[in-house]
């Protein structure tokens with residue numbers, strides 16, 4: 729069990745690095761494209777749309793990072809793999825697909 733949790737921790741940390749790299753790239757892209765807008769109106773619209781898309785990716789990445797950080801904290805506290813809503817074990821299969829999930833499949837399904 730302990731080695732299993734260690735494997736999950738490594739997986740989470742690797743994914744976190746990946747997300748941080750992606751977030752840094754998104755930020756760099758936003759900075760680059762948020763220069764003075766083009767005089768041509770059609771070009772301005774395209775530029776603003778690009779910014780919105782990039783910001784959207786940043787938001788999703790930030791949310792995922794928060795989930796990973798929470799999962800890492802739970803690993804430290806020994807509460808990893810427990811559903812935050814019903815307190816039941818989340819299940820190995822679900823954790824394998826979504827290692828930072830904090831709800832069991834029943835609660836995640838009910839929330840939708």
Ligand SMILES: [Zn+2]
Pocket residue numbers: 811812813814815816831832833834835836
């Ligand atoms: Zn649950």
